[in-house]
Amino acid sequence: MTDNVVNPDNENLPSTSGMPAETTPVFARKSGMWSRGSGDTSGYGGIERELAFPGQTQPPFNDTFDAVHGRALEVLPEELKGARFLFDRGELTIYVPREHLATVAKTFRDDAHLRFEVCVSVNGVHYPQETGAELHVVYHLLSYTHNRRVRLEVTCPDDDARVPSVVATYPMADYHERETWDMFGVIFDGHPSLTRILMPDDWKGHPQRKDYPLGGVDVEYKGAKVPAPDNRRTYS
């Protein structure tokens, strides 16, 4: 594996221009009113709907987050250049280029106007449908001083699942990063001891990934087979 942590052409990062649909995970495209495919006789077959993540939002958001947004761009002009900001449901998400994560985290902690003292939680999400940025690592930061929260999100591709560790800045992220490695297989470069934490040490695979089966067993009842929960029909 090559050292791709510094990634000059940014091809693994969500692009900042263009339609939001191209930059965010798209879960499903539906046409017609009810159909999943053909069989729609309603005459509304031309309706196209897309279930996609909200894209980018432009400031102003609200007073709290405008302050965060403005200050972040002021002190990190290079690192956050072209970064995507998303204000959704009262929460601000900043999509940080992964090669700048360590700098961004340190500045977010140390700058007096940002001052996010605590990284409350680190968590992974697997979006297999987003080619080139399948794995997302989500950091929730909390500021005691200013009493506000912000979410940093970093993406990395499946075949180069490496993200710089923030443990040097946020010691409390130690266990959380270990859990994210354990569950998603994201390697945190610079973590002091990246070992499994919830699964057994010799476990194969990373269970929270979407391609990891639930491992359910079909149940037979009076001659009929009830499929395992992961193989039952869905209504999504």
Add this chain to the structure above:
Amino acid sequence: MTTHAASEDIFAGSTDDKADRVYLAQGGDWADIASEQAERGDETIVVNMGPQHPSTHGVLRLILEMDGETVTSIRPGIGFLHTGIEKNMEYKTWTQGVTYVTRMDYVAPIFNEAVYCLAVEKLLGITDDIPERATVIRVLMMELNRIASHLVAMGTGGMEIGALTMMTIAFREREMILDFFEAVSGLRMNNAYIRPGGVANDLPEDGLSHLRTVIDWLKKHLPEYAAFCNENPIFIGRMSDIGVMDLTQATMMGMSGPPLRSTGYAWDLRKTQPYCGYETYDFDVVTWASNDSYGRFRIRLQECWESLKIIEQCYERLEKSQGQPVMVADQKIAWPAQLSVGADGQGNSNEHIKHIMGESMEALIHHFKIVTEGFKVPVGQVYQAIESPKGELACHVVSDGGTRPYRVHFRDPGFNHLQSVPMMCEGGMMSDVVVAIASLDPVLGGVDR
């Protein structure tokens, strides 16, 4: 001589270095092992505590390196109670998820449900549509649960240092609270009572009078804990200056809840980032500036009184809002039926069965659709944090627009707090490890999920 000193290192893996001596506790006399170790005198000994040790609050494994009675190094090992709750929830509807989350921190199940439901409601954008009475019932249940959880923390924490009476009286009081939970939800623990959109059912007819007996009971018996412990020299000797974390250390390790407030810092999400209308209740944030286990005990004890203050206010509000709805009005989200709680536990509501089976075909179809299929939640992600008895309990939910969660992650305070154990215990005595861990109050069901 029996097998206590095996010359062969049976624990080493095929690629590990072999230790020159391995001690086994079975079959031998502990005094022999100890004296043999004392004779050598030049080495530390590695002690494996747990995962089945009664003083570790569940299946927590501690690996200690000991120099005599002094801990030179300690590492917690977790994951023995990992049950894949987050993965399983991705295959269940949003409402069914409640049944899973309630089993995480089983000492404070109501909080797990509350944080999950608040997160789902935030995703749905219906936070402001939750009926007032449902929110008050949620606050009532959470505060009663906070007392129950603190009682377990104080009771088992006391038991571990020999104050056995603390445990017996704490479980006596907790039982009164669980009786109330059973009367309301049909279950003592793992209630699955708070649902997205509201709560599963209203209080029973005699709910408020039952609540009054619980309040009176707690008011009568809570002073006993203070009388037993607050000035007890043995208790203070065991607890004070143990598990010390000052504000700098606590911030560095991301502590919250009583361990953070024991540094004198008044951070309580109920006050600083209110949810469920906590800003409308009158209560104080308890702090204690001693940085140690004793301070955490005093905070828990005092918080029980603050919770009682909130419960009294809930009582008044519930008295005024009798008969109001406890589930969101939107029929596309609301669970169609209220449960009934009978002598044999939870059950179907006969009224509702009569309605769908005998009166309305449409109601039957609707019931069938929403129970089997569930409701859809718009695409997006939210983070919701609440103040659980142990600290910041938070839920990060991602929806793909379907009827099931795309990803749910819980940030359990115990999980975060356990990484501070080396900082709290190294250099101290082995007997103090138990006190320090009890002061964090980790529940392994929540830690491992």
